[in-house]
Amino acid sequence: MPWEVIIFYFIAATAIAGAAGMVIAQNPVHSAVFLVICFIQIAAVFVMLGAEFLGIIQIIVYTGAILVLLLFVLMLVDPEDLPEFHVGRPVQRAVGVILGLILLLEVATAIATRTITGRQGNATLENVELVGGNTQALGRVLYTDHLLAFEVVSLILTVGVLGAIVLALPERLGVRSYKRKDTISLAHPRGTDIALPAGEGAQVQTGLSSTAVAKPSGVGRRLIMSSDPDEQPVTGGGRQ
Protein backbone atom coordinates (compact mmCIF):
# COMPACT_ATOMS: atom_id res chain seq x y z
CA MET A 1 0.00 0.00 0.00
CA PRO A 2 1.58 3.27 -1.06
CA TRP A 3 2.20 6.00 1.44
CA GLU A 4 -0.34 8.42 0.13
CA VAL A 5 -3.15 5.91 0.61
CA ILE A 6 -2.12 5.39 4.22
CA ILE A 7 -1.95 9.14 4.75
CA PHE A 8 -5.34 9.57 3.11
CA TYR A 9 -6.93 6.99 5.37
CA PHE A 10 -5.39 8.62 8.43
CA ILE A 11 -6.72 12.04 7.36
CA ALA A 12 -10.14 10.63 6.53
CA ALA A 13 -10.41 8.81 9.85
CA THR A 14 -9.45 11.96 11.76
CA ALA A 15 -11.93 14.06 9.78
CA ILE A 16 -14.78 11.63 10.37
CA ALA A 17 -13.89 11.34 14.05
CA GLY A 18 -13.89 15.11 14.36
CA ALA A 19 -17.25 15.40 12.62
CA ALA A 20 -18.77 12.65 14.78
CA GLY A 21 -17.38 14.27 17.91
CA MET A 22 -18.92 17.55 16.80
CA VAL A 23 -22.35 15.95 16.58
CA ILE A 24 -22.01 13.97 19.81
CA ALA A 25 -20.34 16.52 22.11
CA GLN A 26 -22.55 17.96 24.84
CA ASN A 27 -20.75 21.27 25.23
CA PRO A 28 -21.09 23.56 22.18
CA VAL A 29 -17.52 24.80 22.70
CA HIS A 30 -16.28 21.22 22.42
CA SER A 31 -18.32 20.88 19.22
CA ALA A 32 -16.60 23.95 17.78
CA VAL A 33 -13.15 22.56 18.64
CA PHE A 34 -14.02 19.20 17.07
CA LEU A 35 -15.11 21.05 13.95
CA VAL A 36 -11.75 22.86 13.86
CA ILE A 37 -10.06 19.44 13.76
CA CYS A 38 -12.35 18.32 10.96
CA PHE A 39 -11.79 21.48 8.91
CA ILE A 40 -8.02 21.22 9.19
CA GLN A 41 -8.26 17.65 7.88
CA ILE A 42 -10.40 18.89 4.99
CA ALA A 43 -7.69 21.44 4.21
CA ALA A 44 -5.17 18.57 4.15
CA VAL A 45 -7.43 16.72 1.72
CA PHE A 46 -7.44 19.81 -0.53
CA VAL A 47 -3.65 19.84 -0.47
CA MET A 48 -3.60 16.14 -1.38
CA LEU A 49 -5.85 16.93 -4.36
CA GLY A 50 -3.43 19.56 -5.63
CA ALA A 51 -5.44 22.56 -4.47
CA GLU A 52 -2.94 24.19 -2.14
CA PHE A 53 -4.51 27.63 -2.35
CA LEU A 54 -7.91 26.27 -1.32
CA GLY A 55 -6.32 24.43 1.58
CA ILE A 56 -4.86 27.65 2.95
CA ILE A 57 -8.11 29.52 2.33
CA GLN A 58 -10.01 26.77 4.10
CA ILE A 59 -7.89 27.17 7.21
CA ILE A 60 -7.96 30.98 7.13
CA VAL A 61 -11.68 31.39 6.45
CA TYR A 62 -13.24 28.46 8.24
CA THR A 63 -11.09 27.88 11.28
CA GLY A 64 -9.74 31.40 11.47
CA ALA A 65 -12.84 33.47 10.85
CA ILE A 66 -16.06 31.51 10.98
CA LEU A 67 -15.35 29.41 14.04
CA VAL A 68 -13.86 32.32 16.00
CA LEU A 69 -17.02 34.28 15.16
CA LEU A 70 -19.04 31.31 16.32
CA LEU A 71 -17.16 31.13 19.61
CA PHE A 72 -17.92 34.82 20.20
CA VAL A 73 -21.62 34.23 19.53
CA LEU A 74 -21.50 31.18 21.75
CA MET A 75 -20.41 33.36 24.64
CA LEU A 76 -23.02 36.03 23.87
CA VAL A 77 -26.10 33.80 23.84
CA ASP A 78 -27.58 32.38 26.99
CA PRO A 79 -25.46 29.54 28.36
CA GLU A 80 -28.42 27.26 28.59
CA ASP A 81 -28.04 23.73 29.83
CA LEU A 82 -30.41 21.50 27.92
CA PRO A 83 -30.16 17.95 29.22
CA GLU A 84 -32.91 16.79 26.87
CA PHE A 85 -30.46 17.07 24.01
CA HIS A 86 -29.10 13.67 24.87
CA VAL A 87 -31.72 11.82 26.86
CA GLY A 88 -34.98 12.77 25.19
CA ARG A 89 -36.45 12.56 21.71
CA PRO A 90 -35.66 8.96 20.76
CA VAL A 91 -37.96 9.19 17.73
CA GLN A 92 -36.18 12.24 16.40
CA ARG A 93 -32.78 10.62 16.77
CA ALA A 94 -33.95 7.38 15.20
CA VAL A 95 -35.39 9.27 12.24
CA GLY A 96 -32.13 11.15 11.84
CA VAL A 97 -30.06 7.95 11.84
CA ILE A 98 -32.40 6.12 9.45
CA LEU A 99 -32.57 8.97 6.96
CA GLY A 100 -28.82 9.40 7.12
CA LEU A 101 -28.22 5.70 6.48
CA ILE A 102 -30.65 5.69 3.56
CA LEU A 103 -28.88 8.67 2.01
CA LEU A 104 -25.48 7.04 2.64
CA LEU A 105 -26.66 3.92 0.81
CA GLU A 106 -27.88 5.96 -2.13
CA VAL A 107 -24.73 8.04 -2.39
CA ALA A 108 -22.50 4.98 -2.04
CA THR A 109 -24.42 3.29 -4.87
CA ALA A 110 -24.08 6.42 -6.99
CA ILE A 111 -20.33 6.60 -6.38
CA ALA A 112 -19.79 2.89 -7.05
CA THR A 113 -21.80 2.78 -10.27
CA ARG A 114 -20.63 6.10 -11.65
CA THR A 115 -19.98 5.98 -15.39
CA ILE A 116 -20.10 9.59 -16.58
CA THR A 117 -16.81 11.40 -16.50
CA GLY A 118 -16.26 15.02 -17.40
CA ARG A 119 -14.43 16.30 -20.41
CA GLN A 120 -10.72 16.47 -19.77
CA GLY A 121 -9.17 19.89 -19.46
CA ASN A 122 -5.56 20.88 -19.86
CA ALA A 123 -4.81 21.87 -16.26
CA THR A 124 -2.74 18.83 -15.46
CA LEU A 125 -0.21 19.01 -12.65
CA GLU A 126 2.59 19.62 -15.15
CA ASN A 127 0.77 22.48 -16.87
CA VAL A 128 -0.10 24.05 -13.53
CA GLU A 129 3.59 23.86 -12.63
CA LEU A 130 4.46 25.64 -15.87
CA VAL A 131 2.20 28.55 -14.99
CA GLY A 132 3.86 28.85 -11.62
CA GLY A 133 1.71 26.84 -9.27
CA ASN A 134 -1.83 26.28 -8.16
CA THR A 135 -2.37 29.83 -6.90
CA GLN A 136 -1.22 31.41 -10.15
CA ALA A 137 -3.30 29.02 -12.28
CA LEU A 138 -6.37 29.61 -10.13
CA GLY A 139 -5.88 33.36 -10.34
CA ARG A 140 -5.70 33.22 -14.13
CA VAL A 141 -8.97 31.27 -14.32
CA LEU A 142 -10.63 33.43 -11.67
CA TYR A 143 -9.86 36.76 -13.30
CA THR A 144 -10.68 35.74 -16.85
CA ASP A 145 -13.48 33.18 -17.03
CA HIS A 146 -15.12 33.89 -13.68
CA LEU A 147 -14.68 37.63 -13.35
CA LEU A 148 -18.39 38.42 -13.12
CA ALA A 149 -18.96 35.72 -10.50
CA PHE A 150 -15.99 37.07 -8.56
CA GLU A 151 -17.52 40.55 -8.47
CA VAL A 152 -20.89 39.14 -7.49
CA VAL A 153 -19.23 37.34 -4.59
CA SER A 154 -17.82 40.63 -3.35
CA LEU A 155 -21.33 42.10 -3.53
CA ILE A 156 -22.69 39.11 -1.59
CA LEU A 157 -20.07 39.59 1.11
CA THR A 158 -20.92 43.30 1.44
CA VAL A 159 -24.65 42.63 1.66
CA GLY A 160 -24.02 39.79 4.11
CA VAL A 161 -22.00 42.00 6.43
CA LEU A 162 -24.62 44.75 6.28
CA GLY A 163 -27.39 42.26 6.96
CA ALA A 164 -25.50 40.80 9.89
CA ILE A 165 -25.02 44.27 11.40
CA VAL A 166 -28.70 45.12 10.98
CA LEU A 167 -29.84 41.80 12.43
CA ALA A 168 -27.50 41.79 15.40
CA LEU A 169 -28.04 45.41 16.33
CA PRO A 170 -29.38 45.57 19.89
CA GLU A 171 -32.76 47.10 20.38
CA ARG A 172 -32.65 50.58 21.81
CA LEU A 173 -32.56 50.93 25.55
CA GLY A 174 -36.01 50.89 27.05
CA VAL A 175 -37.77 50.78 23.71
CA ARG A 176 -38.71 47.42 22.31
CA SER A 177 -38.80 47.86 18.58
CA TYR A 178 -41.42 45.20 18.03
CA LYS A 179 -43.92 46.93 20.34
CA ARG A 180 -46.76 48.35 18.37
CA LYS A 181 -46.48 52.08 18.13
CA ASP A 182 -50.09 53.01 17.58
CA THR A 183 -53.06 51.38 19.22
CA ILE A 184 -56.38 51.28 17.45
CA SER A 185 -59.16 51.11 19.98
CA LEU A 186 -62.75 50.71 18.92
CA ALA A 187 -64.11 51.03 22.45
CA HIS A 188 -64.14 53.90 24.81
CA PRO A 189 -60.80 54.55 26.37
CA ARG A 190 -60.73 54.16 30.06
CA GLY A 191 -63.02 56.69 31.82
CA THR A 192 -63.86 58.78 28.80
CA ASP A 193 -67.49 58.37 28.11
CA ILE A 194 -67.83 61.71 26.48
CA ALA A 195 -70.44 62.50 23.96
CA LEU A 196 -69.17 63.14 20.52
CA PRO A 197 -69.37 66.49 18.93
CA ALA A 198 -71.67 66.53 16.02
CA GLY A 199 -70.33 66.28 12.56
CA GLU A 200 -68.87 63.65 10.32
CA GLY A 201 -65.34 62.66 11.06
CA ALA A 202 -64.79 65.24 13.74
CA GLN A 203 -61.22 65.33 14.86
CA VAL A 204 -60.46 65.29 18.51
CA GLN A 205 -57.15 66.30 19.90
CA THR A 206 -55.70 64.05 22.53
CA GLY A 207 -52.78 64.47 24.87
CA LEU A 208 -49.49 65.50 23.35
CA SER A 209 -49.15 64.74 19.71
CA SER A 210 -51.45 61.85 19.07
CA THR A 211 -54.74 62.48 17.37
CA ALA A 212 -58.04 60.82 17.99
CA VAL A 213 -60.29 60.52 15.01
CA ALA A 214 -63.99 60.38 15.70
CA LYS A 215 -66.11 58.50 13.23
CA PRO A 216 -69.78 59.17 12.48
CA SER A 217 -71.53 60.12 15.65
CA GLY A 218 -74.70 58.10 15.37
CA VAL A 219 -73.09 55.08 16.94
CA GLY A 220 -71.77 56.78 19.98
CA ARG A 221 -68.45 54.98 19.77
CA ARG A 222 -65.26 56.46 18.54
CA LEU A 223 -62.33 55.10 16.63
CA ILE A 224 -59.40 56.30 18.62
CA MET A 225 -55.88 56.17 17.31
CA SER A 226 -53.48 56.98 20.03
CA SER A 227 -49.97 56.00 20.93
CA ASP A 228 -51.05 54.90 24.38
CA PRO A 229 -54.23 52.94 25.00
CA ASP A 230 -54.62 54.41 28.45
CA GLU A 231 -54.22 57.94 27.31
CA GLN A 232 -57.29 60.03 27.94
CA PRO A 233 -58.35 62.01 24.92
CA VAL A 234 -59.40 65.58 25.46
CA THR A 235 -62.33 66.62 23.39
CA GLY A 236 -61.39 69.63 21.44
CA GLY A 237 -64.47 70.01 19.37
CA GLY A 238 -64.99 69.51 15.70
CA ARG A 239 -62.95 71.48 13.30
CA GLN A 240 -65.29 71.41 10.42
Place this chain on the structure above:
Amino acid sequence: MELTIEHFLGLSAALFIIGLMGVLMRRNVLIIFLCVELMVAAVSITFVAFARETNTLYGQTFALFAIAVAAAEAAVGLALILALSRRVRSVDIDEFRTLRD
Protein backbone atom coordinates in the same frame (compact mmCIF):
# COMPACT_ATOMS: atom_id res chain seq x y z
CA MET B 1 -3.94 0.01 -4.20
CA GLU B 2 -4.18 3.32 -5.92
CA LEU B 3 -5.70 6.48 -4.52
CA THR B 4 -8.71 7.13 -6.73
CA ILE B 5 -11.34 9.85 -6.86
CA GLU B 6 -13.82 7.45 -5.25
CA HIS B 7 -11.86 7.69 -2.00
CA PHE B 8 -12.38 11.43 -1.86
CA LEU B 9 -16.02 11.17 -2.91
CA GLY B 10 -16.60 8.63 -0.16
CA LEU B 11 -14.99 10.88 2.45
CA SER B 12 -17.11 13.77 1.21
CA ALA B 13 -20.28 11.69 1.41
CA ALA B 14 -19.43 10.49 4.91
CA LEU B 15 -18.82 14.02 6.19
CA PHE B 16 -21.97 15.31 4.49
CA ILE B 17 -24.11 12.60 6.03
CA ILE B 18 -22.63 13.13 9.49
CA GLY B 19 -23.58 16.78 9.12
CA LEU B 20 -27.07 15.83 7.94
CA MET B 21 -27.54 13.52 10.91
CA GLY B 22 -26.44 16.32 13.21
CA VAL B 23 -28.99 18.67 11.68
CA LEU B 24 -31.73 16.08 12.12
CA MET B 25 -30.77 14.92 15.61
CA ARG B 26 -29.60 17.93 17.55
CA ARG B 27 -31.79 20.70 18.94
CA ASN B 28 -29.20 23.32 19.83
CA VAL B 29 -29.41 25.84 17.03
CA LEU B 30 -25.65 26.55 17.24
CA ILE B 31 -24.79 22.88 16.68
CA ILE B 32 -27.19 22.80 13.73
CA PHE B 33 -25.38 25.81 12.30
CA LEU B 34 -22.03 24.00 12.71
CA CYS B 35 -23.45 20.95 10.96
CA VAL B 36 -24.57 23.07 8.00
CA GLU B 37 -21.04 24.49 7.76
CA LEU B 38 -19.67 20.94 7.76
CA MET B 39 -22.02 19.97 4.93
CA VAL B 40 -20.85 22.94 2.83
CA ALA B 41 -17.20 22.01 3.40
CA ALA B 42 -17.91 18.37 2.53
CA VAL B 43 -19.46 19.34 -0.78
CA SER B 44 -16.46 21.49 -1.63
CA ILE B 45 -14.29 18.34 -1.31
CA THR B 46 -16.42 16.86 -4.10
CA PHE B 47 -15.84 19.92 -6.28
CA VAL B 48 -12.09 19.75 -5.83
CA ALA B 49 -12.03 15.98 -6.39
CA PHE B 50 -13.84 16.28 -9.71
CA ALA B 51 -11.55 19.13 -10.70
CA ARG B 52 -8.61 16.80 -10.05
CA GLU B 53 -10.23 14.03 -12.06
CA THR B 54 -11.00 16.14 -15.12
CA ASN B 55 -7.77 18.18 -14.99
CA THR B 56 -9.59 21.49 -14.87
CA LEU B 57 -9.59 24.35 -12.39
CA TYR B 58 -13.30 25.16 -12.54
CA GLY B 59 -14.10 22.91 -9.60
CA GLN B 60 -11.55 24.75 -7.51
CA THR B 61 -13.07 28.12 -8.39
CA PHE B 62 -16.47 26.72 -7.45
CA ALA B 63 -15.11 25.61 -4.09
CA LEU B 64 -13.58 29.05 -3.60
CA PHE B 65 -16.95 30.71 -4.27
CA ALA B 66 -18.61 28.21 -1.94
CA ILE B 67 -16.18 29.17 0.84
CA ALA B 68 -16.85 32.89 0.26
CA VAL B 69 -20.61 32.42 0.30
CA ALA B 70 -20.28 30.24 3.40
CA ALA B 71 -18.48 33.10 5.13
CA ALA B 72 -21.32 35.52 4.29
CA GLU B 73 -23.85 32.89 5.33
CA ALA B 74 -22.03 32.39 8.62
CA ALA B 75 -22.17 36.11 9.40
CA VAL B 76 -25.89 36.37 8.64
CA GLY B 77 -26.72 33.08 10.34
CA LEU B 78 -24.88 33.95 13.53
CA ALA B 79 -26.56 37.37 13.60
CA LEU B 80 -29.92 35.63 13.25
CA ILE B 81 -29.06 33.24 16.07
CA LEU B 82 -28.00 36.18 18.22
CA ALA B 83 -31.23 38.09 17.54
CA LEU B 84 -33.36 34.99 18.13
CA SER B 85 -31.66 34.06 21.37
CA ARG B 86 -32.00 37.63 22.55
CA ARG B 87 -35.72 37.53 21.93
CA VAL B 88 -36.66 34.00 22.95
CA ARG B 89 -33.93 33.62 25.62
CA SER B 90 -33.11 30.13 24.41
CA VAL B 91 -31.03 28.22 21.88
CA ASP B 92 -33.49 25.34 21.66
CA ILE B 93 -34.77 25.17 18.09
CA ASP B 94 -38.14 23.91 19.28
CA GLU B 95 -38.71 27.24 20.97
CA PHE B 96 -38.52 29.10 17.68
CA ARG B 97 -42.00 28.49 16.39
CA THR B 98 -43.32 31.95 15.66
CA LEU B 99 -42.09 34.81 13.56
CA ARG B 100 -43.35 37.36 16.04
CA ASP B 101 -43.68 37.60 19.80
